[in-house]
Amino acid sequence: MSLFVRTLVRKRDGAELTEGEIAEFVRGVTDGTIPDEQAAAFLMAVCCRGMTTAETASLTFAMMRSGETWDLSRHGFVADKHSTGGVGDKATLVLAPLLAAVGVKAGMMSGRGLGHTGGTLDKLEAIPGFRTALPRGDFDRLLETVGCALVGQTDSVAPADRRLYALRDVTGTVESIPLITASILSKKLATGASAVVFDVKTGNGAFMAETGDARTLGRALVETARAAGRKASGWITAMDRPLGEAVGNANEVEESIRLLGGEGPADLRETVLLLGADLVVAAGLEKGEKSARTRLNAALADGRALDVFARLIRGQGGDSSVCDDPRRLPRPVGRRTVAAAEGGVVTAAATREIGLLAIELGCGRRNKHDVIDPASGFRIHRKPGDVVAKGEPLVTVELGPTAKPNATFEARLHACFTVSPAGTPVSALPLAVERL
Amino acid sequence: MSLFVRTLVRKRDGAELTEGEIAEFVRGVTDGTIPDEQAAAFLMAVCCRGMTTAETASLTFAMMRSGETWDLSRHGFVADKHSTGGVGDKATLVLAPLLAAVGVKAGMMSGRGLGHTGGTLDKLEAIPGFRTALPRGDFDRLLETVGCALVGQTDSVAPADRRLYALRDVTGTVESIPLITASILSKKLATGASAVVFDVKTGNGAFMAETGDARTLGRALVETARAAGRKASGWITAMDRPLGEAVGNANEVEESIRLLGGEGPADLRETVLLLGADLVVAAGLEKGEKSARTRLNAALADGRALDVFARLIRGQGGDSSVCDDPRRLPRPVGRRTVAAAEGGVVTAAATREIGLLAIELGCGRRNKHDVIDPASGFRIHRKPGDVVAKGEPLVTVELGPTAKPNATFEARLHACFTVSPAGTPVSALPLAVERL
Numbered sequence: 001m002s003l004f005v006r007t008l009v010r011k012r013d014g015a016e017l018t019e020g021e022i023a024e025f026v027r028g029v030t031d032g033t034i035p036d037e038q039a040a041a042f043l044m045a046v047c048c049r050g051m052t053t054a055e056t057a058s059l060t061f062a063m064m065r066s067g068e069t070w071d072l073s074r075h076g077f078v079a080d081k082h083s084t085g086g087v088g089d090k091a092t093l094v095l096a097p098l099l100a101a102v103g104v105k106a107g108m109m110s111g112r113g114l115g116h117t118g119g120t121l122d123k124l125e126a127i128p129g130f131r132t133a134l135p136r137g138d139f140d141r142l143l144e145t146v147g148c149a150l151v152g153q154t155d156s157v158a159p160a161d162r163r164l165y166a167l168r169d170v171t172g173t174v175e176s177i178p179l180i181t182a183s184i185l186s187k188k189l190a191t192g193a194s195a196v197v198f199d200v201k202t203g204n205g206a207f208m209a210e211t212g213d214a215r216t217l218g219r220a221l222v223e224t225a226r227a228a229g230r231k232a233s234g235w236i237t238a239m240d241r242p243l244g245e246a247v248g249n250a251n252e253v254e255e256s257i258r259l260l261g262g263e264g265p266a267d268l269r270e271t272v273l274l275l276g277a278d279l280v281v282a283a284g285l286e287k288g289e290k291s292a293r294t295r296l297n298a299a300l301a302d303g304r305a306l307d308v309f310a311r312l313i314r315g316q317g318g319d320s321s322v323c324d325d326p327r328r329l330p331r332p333v334g335r336r337t338v339a340a341a342e343g344g345v346v347t348a349a350a351t352r353e354i355g356l357l358a359i360e361l362g363c364g365r366r367n368k369h370d371v372i373d374p375a376s377g378f379r380i381h382r383k384p385g386d387v388v389a390k391g392e393p394l395v396t397v398e399l400g401p402t403a404k405p406n407a408t409f410e411a412r413l414h415a416c417f418t419v420s421p422a423g424t425p426v427s428a429l430p431l432a433v434e435r436l
Numbered sequence: 437m438s439l440f441v442r443t444l445v446r447k448r449d450g451a452e453l454t455e456g457e458i459a460e461f462v463r464g465v466t467d468g469t470i471p472d473e474q475a476a477a478f479l480m481a482v483c484c485r486g487m488t489t490a491e492t493a494s495l496t497f498a499m500m501r502s503g504e505t506w507d508l509s510r511h512g513f514v515a516d517k518h519s520t521g522g523v524g525d526k527a528t529l530v531l532a533p534l535l536a537a538v539g540v541k542a543g544m545m546s547g548r549g550l551g552h553t554g555g556t557l558d559k560l561e562a563i564p565g566f567r568t569a570l571p572r573g574d575f576d577r578l579l580e581t582v583g584c585a586l587v588g589q590t591d592s593v594a595p596a597d598r599r600l601y602a603l604r605d606v607t608g609t610v611e612s613i614p615l616i617t618a619s620i621l622s623k624k625l626a627t628g629a630s631a632v633v634f635d636v637k638t639g640n641g642a643f644m645a646e647t648g649d650a651r652t653l654g655r656a657l658v659e660t661a662r663a664a665g666r667k668a669s670g671w672i673t674a675m676d677r678p679l680g681e682a683v684g685n686a687n688e689v690e691e692s693i694r695l696l697g698g699e700g701p702a703d704l705r706e707t708v709l710l711l712g713a714d715l716v717v718a719a720g721l722e723k724g725e726k727s728a729r730t731r732l733n734a735a736l737a738d739g740r741a742l743d744v745f746a747r748l749i750r751g752q753g754g755d756s757s758v759c760d761d762p763r764r765l766p767r768p769v770g771r772r773t774v775a776a777a778e779g780g781v782v783t784a785a786a787t788r789e790i791g792l793l794a795i796e797l798g799c800g801r802r803n804k805h806d807v808i809d810p811a812s813g814f815r816i817h818r819k820p821g822d823v824v825a826k827g828e829p830l831v832t833v834e835l836g837p838t839a840k841p842n843a844t845f846e847a848r849l850h851a852c853f854t855v856s857p858a859g860t861p862v863s864a865l866p867l868a869v870e871r872l
Contacts, residue, residue, distance in 0.1 A: 002606075005606060005607070005608045006608075007608075008480075008607060008608025008609075009608040009611070011608075012480060012483050012484060012608055012609070035472070035606075036471070036472060036473040036476075037472040037473050037475070037476035037603055037606065037607055038476070038606060038607055039473070040472075040473035040474070040476040040477040040480075040607075041476040041477065041479065041480040041607035041608060041609060042480075043477065044444075044448065044476075044477040044478075044480035044481050044484070045480050045483075045484060045608075047448050047481075048448060048480070048481060048484030048485060049484060167473055170438075170441060170471075170473065170474060171441070171444060171473055171474055171476075171477035172441045172442075172443075172444025172445040172447075172448055172477060172481075173444075173448070173477065175445070
């Protein structure tokens, strides 16, 4: 019996694995000496038996060490942020330049859309010319000169995660808190941030729909990041409705620009302030949340945050004139309004389905080779708790040049909004559900 | 998400799978459309979550239908037997000709040695010329003319089992009662026996060392075989010491010939009678166990059983003169006696280790390409409960022409026997632990 089969048997039988056993697994996954069938059996055993905090930390650190690790110490304090993903979540686009504007360096490594959720990289690439695949040298230069950078994961960072992620996708082992924790954190820790703030979504548009699961994941993320010597904090926030009004790519950039210029939807602003204040305090620039929020609000109000965003866009090869004139972003070629069939109060939004319909419209990829239509998307006019009269718009569909919604599309989108008689109690989540 | 990933997620989360989901899995394993990593994840999920009786039956039947199924109805009643494997277990060699001698057709499909246990096919092949790979036509002819046949599994029977078994071996998913049940029974059911008796071993030389596990497996085997419309019964028997005196290949054939001629060790005879009586009753030849044993004993005493064995050997291409003169079997070229260092009572035999030492001596294969030395083996002189004087033999090592035991071999074999001061209580299992 090979040593690794012993490890598989031990995990199968519920034993706590040693750091050495877990390191052997990650080494074998990285160098290919552990074949897919053994790695798959390991992942399923972890799903079924779970992992202790110590095992999760061992897995995270071993995956982090499977590739290049970045030393950002010459930049001093560098902040990062992670969201577990949602619909309309463009907080990173605002947060990175806003933090830089108030003196907190923000070096953020972001992802693509996954499942029904959008991806920061896909949104940024709606800006003409914007490049998210930057050499390490450009990342350092941007941190020095602009104070922030928004880049994609490179192949050299946490290669074990790429192989494991591809396997998890086909083996029914995606939904595992230790595996999710290690996947997220191995990349965050490898890219060297001093502090990370986690935005763990909950509700019907989140991967962790139940608040209890979100709490378990959030605590694992915060504890494991701290065990790695990083500052870490986080919030569970509501994803039982889209965040902000825009869902898509170009329209989410436009909404981010509005917020950076001091306008934009209140829920998006509140999310950015919640997460940003934690990082301003972690950086030691303010003592408390209240003064941190004041500092952040000032940079939104006086144009500094938007100015940093323009410089960030130029630094990453993009056309920064979109900041002055968002109409230079890809624009829809048609619009259709989905209106309420009856008046009343919106009691629920099927957020996951809204996200899936957005993907269907071209806002994301169903297959690896799909091409995104950045001009497509939705404008959400009503959310749970809002009153709507019969015939008033619930959502506008923005049609990019390649969008081809089928005959049932609008009916399916309409069905995502539950309109109940006026006075029906609405049980929407508070935006900030709880601090982790 | 592919349909099969949904099945993986359902099993992972503890759901009971439908017959259709399980059939889809077996189909995909057989035709190769389910890749190794998905099959491995399924196997691990089954290990962790278990299977209900209905799921186990669905898996068994689907695996049975993955290849050729034999219709033996033209032979009338045909008996089969399955042992979960042990050290010195040559019961099949005696049982098949004995049953034929009393009028019960016995068509038995046997296996090779596995882990620390010996294999019926390997033992039979110690007989010069004996062939275990027989075309289906020869199998039928032997059942007609001799009344019994002892053959190996062909590639066309239960091909899904072969692929799954190879995967289980490398993914730490061997020890699962539903998977073991389906593996054993899919083959037994495919080869069309009317009745099967199960000999489930327990004790330190069994795969199911704990009696509770042996009982769970045994009941699953009996219930699932009955669900397939076959007669089925079984016993849990002791494997906390080798069965009989000979452990090896040629020496086990010689011991079988002695028993077929009315001699041989009492524990081997008792095991054969226990299993044989069930099949004589199942065949309807006798009403009760007592008269069935009388019938079997008579055929051992008067030479009929040995005569059938000689005809079976000839029918399968072997040299049947070994029945008259067992010295024509491959013979050891040297012997070494391992004697007791102190007098007292043998309180335990490390049966699994004895089996592993036999493999090391050449009685079995550690790797697929190893060649067996049929003349090598052990003669066990003392078992738990036996008194031994200082210097008296515990076991004799029989060295075949290629046996090359290393310097520590005898010391390690000696250490397999625990000799305690006379009067120490011995807690050996009864030979027949319980009826299933």
